[in-house]
Amino acid sequence: MSQTPQTFAPVESSDPMVVPKRVAMVRPDTRPTIRRREEKWVMTFPHLIIREVIMFMLVVIGLAVVALLFNAPLEGLANPLETPNPSKAPWYFLGLQELLHYFPPVVAGVVIPGLVVVALVVIPYARINLVAGPLWSGDRKRLTTGITAVTGVLVILFSTFQCWAIVVPSLIVAAAMFLARSEGSGGSFRRFLALVTLPEWVMTWFVLVAAILTIIGTFFRGPGWSLVWPWNMYPPA
């Protein structure tokens, strides 16, 4: 082996016979790890693991502090003969309990929650959720009539039950949708609104309604499920 080692020099060429190119065959059903542009990758240990440990510690410390400061509620021994007044479910069901005030139990207790679960499950399978662009990029005339019609039906439907907690957010969301119509003009908030897609509008409406119902049920319902201020919830007996 007396040969001198060959020196290597980088070769630049567009000929694939000289410089091999990486080719990826991507079928629609393949795994999604292939991207058009290479990204920067880092080692999971330590970069991700250390962040997970810190997050774990912060959450546990936060919970411990809250547990030290606030006591979990405990009322008197359960008495099947005496309904406390008001009688409330845990907070995440108070939106539902608030609905029960307006609608027959089969609607508020079975139909509406059932529809919500079905709607959540079908989200990734509905085409509209996969391809939707900004709301007003579609047929503007049809959208105008569509939004007006749907809002009108919702407002009339819920007004007959006097369920203003749904009517008002519906009107607000519809107004915001029309505010987004004048794209390109206005401040940064209006330009942001113009980019919102139809599924996002619907979800925002749902979250707004759920949040308002839950807040009313939690803070503004007193004895006999009557409307009260939060500081009057438990009147002196």
Place this chain on the structure above:
Amino acid sequence: MSSLTLSTLTAWVRNSAVYRSIIRHGVADTNRNRSLVIFENLFLHVHPVKVREKTLKFTHTFWLGGITMVATFVLFATGILLMFYYHPSVPQAYRDMKELMFVVDNGVFYRNMHRWAAHLMVLGAMLHMLRVFYHRAYRPPRQFNWVVGVVLLLITLLLSYTGYLLPWDQLAFWGVSVGTNMAKEAPLIGKPLRFLLLGGNIVSENALLRFYVLHCVVLPAVLMLFISVHIWRIRKDGGVQGPPEKDPGEEVEP
């Protein structure tokens, strides 16, 4: 022989036969050993060896799924502790609450922690779901994992709800009475379902025992099963998905 310092002690432990039988790789100072840290560890190997750098940013996921997961760990730990003092019978269940609060050392603390972690888990799961929706991270190939997530949210609510009855106080009794009467309204299956769930026509001792078994055994087991699928699928679907790319041309291919 060198004097005893922390580093010599560490080195001695690391070189011992017992330690090397448990952890085969050396100090994680090279990328090879850092890879081995991940894939030679049962608990860490749900992670890939490398992750995309931008997924580490806080705003990528807001860590909401992780926070929910930590709340779940806390709930398992504190829940097991509470079980040592709890009898699912009437009225002993309520007396046990009083015992936890006034007799058992740190009883109040662990009960509080369990309660607040439960609220955090429900809230975290909801916010995580909203984050995924607004980041449009439910799109293919993550459709199925979204559905698993919806199931996890329902299990979380059921866990929280079954746990709500266990203190057997007024709040618990009437919250569950109202909720199970709601189930009664479901056509056909509502009434038999409620009868089976409560083990009777009214919320009674049978209901307490049934909710206890559901809360401490059945639902946690189902939860772990679905969490395993959920986390495994995150990796199989190409890692956590943050906000959509600004330029659609750089999106994931399929």
Place this chain on the structure above:
Amino acid sequence: MLDETADNLSELTSGEESRRQFLTKLGLGACAVTGLGAALTVADFLEPKVLFEPPTSFRAGTIADFPEGTVRFNQEQKVYIVGGAAGIFAMSAVCTHLGCITRPMSGEPGIACPCHGSKFDLEGNVTHGPAPHPLPWLEVKADAAGNLTVDTSVVIPHGKALKA
């Protein structure tokens, strides 16, 4: 359908194929029957056979205790016993909405539910939402001495009061 990658599988004749399909179906059917049987026995196991719930019929005083205009709330049995214009009747105190225990309103005649704000008049009719039905009337019987017995498991139509 056969897996194409399976080794050493000679071509099947048509008879063999249908036999194989039949056996597959038989096997799957056996699994299904076993699963169904297990599910049914578990469901049957979970259904309580003995209930320790309060008895459904109880003594409620005598006819003379309920002159016209009296409303007695029997809290233990969750029943109102009312001496009405047409006679004595018993009425469930369990709200028809979601099963909370209603209470006579203070100040005005009527019954209110603390949970979701339903209100009823003294005959059990709904005067204010969300309760879907009136409070059911329950069977009241009187023996020769005028002792009343209420049976909470028997619902009678409204208006069938016990004539004093």
